[in-house]
Amino acid sequence: MFHWLEKRPFFFAVGVFLVIAFAGLIEILPNFAEASRPVEGLRPYTVLELAGKEVYKKDNCIACHSQLIRPFKAETDRYGQYSLSGEYAYDRPFLWGSKRTGPDLHRVGNYRTTDWHENHMWEPSSVVPGSIMPAYKHQFKNIADLETAYAEAVTVKNVFNVPYGDDIKPGKAAWEAYKPKVLAEAKKIAADMKNKDVKDAVAAGKVPEVVALIAYLNSLGSSRYEAKK
């Protein structure tokens, strides 16, 4: 049979394809039949947090930080409750990472504060002596792309039914109407910061990347669970 196949490239290629596709069919597809459901009470990321997630991606934090707490005592002692599938339901893409040159961040919002992050992003070794993490001072100057974050919220709402409010809708006008809410959220973060340039920028309606990033980091943990009424 193999001698026959080797002289017939078409059937050979079909054969190879079937053999390699087989595993995906059995192992990968079934998981999609079950949509990724959020755990109860989990809210989607705000637009500012989404912008922060973009900063997280842009400066590629996953090169060194994971967002996946494995079910071992040593990990739950260090980072908190182990991660659950439903906690990632709004994560597009998933940001689990594959290397911990630095610690896990899946629940960093539970035990770090805005001013801690501010000092840390400016000069990591000032907060953690011996740290080999680079300083991210450019995040204090670069302005976060809020409009793209809003575009992402609109997209996931319309395409994947992520439960955002009715005020998140397509078009420039809708964005302009929504923008003050994002700025108000940024102002709350900036109020806890001390960098003067950052405060001035936010007051002038521009949100530096570090503000969005901190909003995102603060959202990692229990603050994204709405209190039960």
Place this chain on the structure above:
Amino acid sequence: MQSNAALEYDYSVAKLYTYTAILFGFVGMLIGTLIAAQLAFPELNYLFGEYGTFSRLRPLHTNVVIYGFTVSGVFATFYYSAQRVLKVSMAESKFIMFVGKLQFALYLIAATAMVVTELMGITQSKEYAQMEWPLDLLIVVIWVLWGVAMFGLIGIRREKALYISMWYFIACFLGVAMLYLFNNMAIPTYFTSGNLGSVMHSVSMYSGTNDALVQWWWGHNAVAFVFTVPIVAMIYYFLPKESGQAVYSYKLSLLSFWGLMFVYLWAGSHHLLWSTVPDWMQTMGSVFSVVLILPSWGSAINMLLTMKGEWNQLTENPLIKFMVLASTFYMLSTLEGPIQAIKSVNAIAHFTDWIPGHVHDGVLGWVAFMIMAGLFHMAPRMFKREIYSKKLIEAQFWIQTTAVVLYFTSMWIAGITQGMMWRAVDEYGNLMYSFIDTVTVLHPYYAIRALAGVLYVTGFAMFAYNMIKTMTSSRELSEEPQFRSPMA
């Protein structure tokens, strides 16, 4: 029966990809060395402002060595060897020649765009799939063109039976096509939001755990179909050609090929052990990883036994040295991988430096050694000159071998040290070390790894110099060498 000598093969496309393999190899490895040094000496993060941090450069390193160096090497060796095993020249079809050159032009554009966007931080943040959707589309075109050239050449072939290397090239083409398409499914947000924000931005079609599953189905099999399958294609072609020995066993090559095709795809979920992926998938990943030793070792043993009775060539011909050591590193790497995929081992190894250590004994010792040996073998035949310097190859071999050994031994120690420290508890059951303790302890190993990088990239520079000299000023050959490549 067609005579071999009557056919004049056309190497213009193979030559172009040879140049880019040398260029991207050097650049990619240089970046790798820089980021290795940054972990030991963090001040090096500030050489190029925000574009020079470890985090921004790390994906650039992986992408340039994978899609720049390795893929160039795959295309170069394909456009060289496919003509010869199919007994057909590129020059016989204007169409295929055009497709090949167009593919190269688009490849250059895509590679440049990849470097620029990644420096700017425009990324999907999925490992080895960082490129955003417009680049993905371009890559699909490039890949399809490769398929057209491949099946075009197959269509007009004179040798009816496909040689083993062609099996692997076909598998590389199909496997990457399938996985790449699935993993990069994303929705550009600009068009769905009433033209808001950046045109480049997209969101993944999958969320959370599903996204992780598809990503590592891809991530693992990028290793399979870029770092394994086409490299096996190369060794099946170049080792017999360089040594003058017939492949040891046809049956073993059949078993290894179909075994590898069937088993490899299952093992992707071993990247997600102890995660939120369903348990049965994790177990499947673990089990199939161990089964994977069989087809991997099958190919490697087949290659080593091909040298049976001719081991003296190992001392006489440095290219045989490269290829035999490549096979050996392949065996090491494909044994180490399954060990790491055992759940209890993975609990320690995952997230540590043992993983990059494992990757690099594969890519430095197996992939890059094989590509360099292949290009060395091709050079006298493509440029009709003997290889510029045998001494330089010998020196390069030992420098790079030392580098690989330093790399993986230091990362083994670093990884296991850190893995053990993370879980260490005192007599009361409290964690013994804060996280930063487990970082500062790694400094000497990071310094050794950076040294390994310097050595390896030095060896690569010697390779590049040797190749350039071979192309330009080495002694000209009057006829094509049989088997062993002539070198001064």
